[in-house]
Amino acid sequence: MQKTILVVEDEDILREISKDYLLNEGYQVLEAADGKQALTLIHDHDVDLIILDIMLPELDGWSVCRRIRKTSNVPIIMLTARVDEDDTLLGFELGADDYVTKPYSPAVLLARAKRLIESRNREERQTITSDSSNSDTLSAKGLQIQIPSRTLTVDGESVYLTYTEFQILAYLMQNNGIVITREQLILKIWGYEYDGDDRTVNTHIRNLRSKLGEKSKLITTIVRTGYKFEGNA
Missing domain, CATH: 1.10.10.10 (Winged helix-like DNA-binding domain superfamily/Winged helix DNA-binding domain)
Known part of the structure; x- marks a missing residue:
């Protein structure tokens, strides 16, 4: 079954690059440019992974992560600036599973996403069998x-x-x-x-x-x- 990844990033170029890499790997991709739009998409769609930038308009990544964790344990990869280690730790405290620092290689982001999704796939197969x-x-x-x-x-x-x-x-x-x-x-x-x-x-x-x-x-x-x-x- 095709897996769905939500990319939440307000920078259009970065969002499009990430989307292209994920589409080339066979994932379905949803896009959000701000925190409120992200929460709406999560409510309306079954999402297997979320790539979540911290600095977002409307609602920042921390607020989005906090709200998601009230109802879902979907894996979350947070995007943060390299200099903001405290941002990274706060993200983990709110329930993020992994993070990628900016500037980042799309290949690295893809590898992190594949690791989390493949781990979930193995668990789903174990549940079935x-x-x-x-x-x-x-x-x-x-x-x-x-x-x-x-x-x-x-x-x-x-x-x-x-x-x-x-x-x-x-x-x-x-x-x-x-x-x-x-x-x-x-x-x-x-x-x-x-x-x-x-x-x-x-x-x-x-x-x-x-x-x-x-x-x-x-x-x-x-x-x-x-x-x-x-x-x-």
Whole structure:
């Protein structure tokens, strides 16, 4: 099935270049030049990925991201200026899954988009073929995640996670009791081409912990190294 990507960018030239690259890869592309138009398109269409600029008229990218995350966990790639690292971290705190810094190569943006969409495709196939076996479920100390459907319950209550937060938690739980370095997380979640830093990982972990409440203590910080999930403690 053809996947749909929404490109939200107020600079016409950049939007058209991104659109052309995505169309050449076989994606359906929707375009928005401002935040309000983006929200309307999201409401009216099934979107598989959003490429979202921060600096937009009407509503900025942060406001759009915040509103999307109230109802949807669709993957979001944010576009930000290289000098604005705080913008990047804020985007992650609001629920963005990845970011690309300006000026950027359209090929890099395409690679990030393909990675997220292909990951979702694999999960959809797993959901279709799943036999609800134990390998599809990870449980520990009141936490239970269903990998094919990407759902989390904490003591029986559903907890919303973004795409990236879920990926991080699943990876840590799959490696229960094993120290996972920040570099391993970056490689697993974002891939070889990722150019972020440790603060990016720290921000996602902080967001994840805040959603886990008292269960956040199951994720232990290993100073100057990374993190460990301790579900058997």
